[in-house]
Amino acid sequence: NAGVMQNPRHLVRRRGQEARLRCSPMKGHSHVYWYRQLPEEGLKFMVYLQKENIIDESGMPKERFSAEFPKEGPSILRIQQVVRGDSAAYFCASSKAGPSYEQYFGPGTRLTVT
């Protein structure tokens, strides 16, 4: 039973480029959450999605960041025109029902902006 999958695991981008992070939830899960984690810090909520719907994006910066969870395929977190401050680990989590206190996390994508 495959867990939450994220790719790529590591991503290096130069300032001004775009970063696309993918997340495939656990089988049977239709609720997806994205978090950002800086070194030595906790997880910061970014966005909560269900299939084809953004439910809560209160943690997402207003500019350059967007997320989607299409009917088919993985959830995508997109960061346009990356800056050094975007360097972080981005974790995706999923749950069967939501919003849930029990979330299953993927291994994360480590984004480095040079």
Added chain:
Amino acid sequence: GQSLEQPSEVTAVEGAIVQINCTYQTSGFYGLSWYQQHDGGAPTFLSYNALDGLEETGRFSSFLSRSDSYGYLLLQELQMKDSASYFCAVRDLGDYKLSFGAGTTVTVRA
């Protein structure tokens, strides 16, 4: 909104007992969750307290007191593999997101 406070680090020896406290300020929430994270890897769900009292799951127990705005995670019979970061998290009433504390790094020594 809410804020959660945890100690930043705890060190203990194998076989010992460690208690990680989590104090919070929130106007109302559904319950308190705990997650474990090894070396920046995927956080894993440990426990959830919706009601006051103690929940026991093997060597780990979690406690909640709403009246005291306080909870803790108790790690018993510590093993080297328990060296990790532990996060408490809450979901405010009417909110969708989980809000995490900054985490407590537990180091287990032989």
